[in-house]
Amino acid sequence: MKRIDIMKLHKNVMVFVAGLILLAAAALPTIRAGAQQAVVTDGNLEQMIRNAKTPADHEAIAAYYEQEAAETKKKADLHRRAAEGYRKMNIAKPVGMANMCDGIAAMWDKIAADNSKLAEAHQEMAKKAGAQTGQ
Numbered sequence: 001m002k003r004i005d006i007m008k009l010h011k012n013v014m015v016f017v018a019g020l021i022l023l024a025a026a027a028l029p030t031i032r033a034g035a036q037q038a039v040v041t042d043g044n045l046e047q048m049i050r051n052a053k054t055p056a057d058h059e060a061i062a063a064y065y066e067q068e069a070a071e072t073k074k075k076a077d078l079h080r081r082a083a084e085g086y087r088k089m090n091i092a093k094p095v096g097m098a099n100m101c102d103g104i105a106a107m108w109d110k111i112a113a114d115n116s117k118l119a120e121a122h123q124e125m126a127k128k129a130g131a132q133t134g135q
Contacts, residue, residue, distance in 0.1 A: 040064035054133070058126035065119035069112045076108035 038060045040048045045064065052058050083101035086094035 052122075052125070053129065055126040055130040058122040058129060062119040062122035062126065065115045065122065069115035069119060072108045072112040072115060076105045076112060079105035079108065 038048065038057065040060045040063065045061075048057065048061055048064075052061060079101040083098040083105065086098035086101065089095075
């Protein structure tokens with residue numbers, strides 16, 4: 001009779017453990033979502049900067065600026081190619097337009113460089129925040 005009770009107890013423990021495993025598996029996506037790095041957008045950049053405290057906060061902001069730098073480099077390249085296109089036309093008006101495109105390309109180059117510097121600064125801030133928190 002005691003053997004049957006032990007078997008029932010063993011079965012109940014196994015059912016309980018299986019339930020805990022299922023519960024943990026169901027909660028895992030929620031836990032992972034909470035641990036994911038925040039995404040910085042044009043719409044929340046100011047707020048993210050204001051509230052940045054952790055390495056992950058600064059890394060997210062750095063990633064935003066890195067993306068911005070990449071996009072502005074593409075714009076600079078686009079205007080350099082446009083300037084070359086105008087120059088190949090070899091008539092007066094388009095040459096002036098080529099000069100304008102050169103100016104726009106230089107502006108985008110400066111913006112890309114500044115975005116890269118902002119990204120680097122936030123990477124440094126992430127390292128410092130990690131050192132302070134032991135992360």
